[in-house]
Amino acid sequence: MCNNKPFMAAIGAAMCATALLFSATAQAQAPSPAQTASGTRLVLLGTAGGPSIKKARAQPSNALIVNGEVYVIDTGNGVARQMALAGIDAKKLRAVFITHNHSDHMADYGTLLLRAASSGLKNTVHTFGPPPLSMMNKAYMAFADWDVQLRVRDEAKPELADMVKVREIFQDGVIYQDENVKVTAFEVPHGAASPSYGYRFDTPHKSILFSGDTTKSDNLIKHAQGVDILVHEIVSVHGAEAIGERIDPGNQELVRHIVEAHTKPDEVGEVATAANVGKLVLTHFVPTGLPKFDNPQAWIDSVRQTYAGEIVVGEDLMAIE
Numbered sequence: 001m002c003n004n005k006p007f008m009a010a011i012g013a014a015m016c017a018t019a020l021l022f023s024a025t026a027q028a029q030a031p032s033p034a035q036t037a038s039g040t041r042l043v044l045l046g047t048a049g050g051p052s053i054k055k056a057r058a059q060p061s062n063a064l065i066v067n068g069e070v071y072v073i074d075t076g077n078g079v080a081r082q083m084a085l086a087g088i089d090a091k092k093l094r095a096v097f098i099t100h101n102h103s104d105h106m107a108d109y110g111t112l113l114l115r116a117a118s119s120g121l122k123n124t125v126h127t128f129g130p131p132p133l134s135m136m137n138k139a140y141m142a143f144a145d146w147d148v149q150l151r152v153r154d155e156a157k158p159e160l161a162d163m164v165k166v167r168e169i170f171q172d173g174v175i176y177q178d179e180n181v182k183v184t185a186f187e188v189p190h191g192a193a194s195p196s197y198g199y200r201f202d203t204p205h206k207s208i209l210f211s212g213d214t215t216k217s218d219n220l221i222k223h224a225q226g227v228d229i230l231v232h233e234i235v236s237v238h239g240a241e242a243i244g245e246r247i248d249p250g251n252q253e254l255v256r257h258i259v260e261a262h263t264k265p266d267e268v269g270e271v272a273t274a275a276n277v278g279k280l281v282l283t284h285f286v287p288t289g290l291p292k293f294d295n296p297q298a299w300i301d302s303v304r305q306t307y308a309g310e311i312v313v314g315e316d317l318m319a320i321e
Contacts, residue, residue, distance in 0.1 A: 040205040041065045042229060042281075042320040045072075045082035049213075049233060049262070049286035051104040052247060056289040058082050058316050059104045062210060062231065065092075066180035066203045072096045072112065073199060073210050074105040080115040086317050090116035095176060097183065098129030099212030100196035101136070110140030117160050118151070126165050128175055128185070130195045137166045169197055172219070180204070186223045188214035191261030200227065209277075213284065215260070216267040224275035229320065232271065233284035234303070235262035239293040240286060258286060265299065269306030280307060283314040 046058030059076025151157040176183040190196035206228040240258040296313040
């Protein structure tokens with residue numbers, strides 16, 4: 001304890017300040033529970049839906065950590081920062097999976113790879129997604145080349161382009177397998193953004209399926225049968241109308257796209273029930289940042305009409321077992 005007697009006031013204040021600083025530093029540097037050496041853990045890095053700038057939530061991204069290795073699903077704006085806040089070691093990045101090419105899902109694809117390499121990543125990273133992922137990867141490498149080449153010469157950094165192995169997805173099936181995960185891709189309907197994919201991860205400990213952006217999908221239900229965790233997007237129709245009024249009043253095409261290309265709460269519940277999932281995690285909230293629609297219990301109640309199992313209302317940086 002710090003002594004605050006009058007004759008020790010100055011010294012005591014200094015000691016208190018030092019102790020508090022040490023305590024705060026120790027807490028900041030303590031290992032995050034998100035990064036574990038064994039087991040499977042899901043971390044929701046970004047849970048907002050849509051490409052507009054938002055304060056309340058980050059853009060879509062998830063990290064699956066299996067036996068200490070990191071697999072990222074979607075790379076919305078700020079994903080590298082979110083990983084750092086979650087205590088996830090970028091040097092452990094093994095693979096990246098892009099569900100579709102809307103900007104809110106892949107805006108920081110290249111930035112994540114570049115910043116991971118700048119943070120000490122040295123192993124090959126496998127990346128997957130629908131076309132034109134190869135072209136986009138090549139374009140980003142050209143964009144970053146001046147910086148990369150300078151650091152190769154000046155800091156002995158690895159050649160980023162050589163570290164990334166891209167595979168485009170053209171059909172349903174197993175696309176990746178290592179000692180930790182087997183990943184199955186399956187196509188889902190997402191309006192004009194075609195093709196779009198969801199991903200099922202089977203690990204030694206559990207199965208987790210990511211819907212990506214989709215309307216109610218029979219193909220998703222087929223691949224989600226019996227999974228331990230279903231991570232599914234959700235949209236409020238009235239919320240979509242409110243978004244339209246806030247961003248672009250009178251633009252009915254915007255509202256139509258939001259409603260017709262996503263899954264309404266009762267439909268999310270129907271999907272989870274039909275697939276008999278163990279736990280339903282809601283994410284990619286549309287809208288977000290509007291107080292009227294940011295009530296977690298309201299989201300639960302709207303899905304509960306058609307699903308009786310466990311429901312988790314996702315939050316940025318939430319870790320889920």
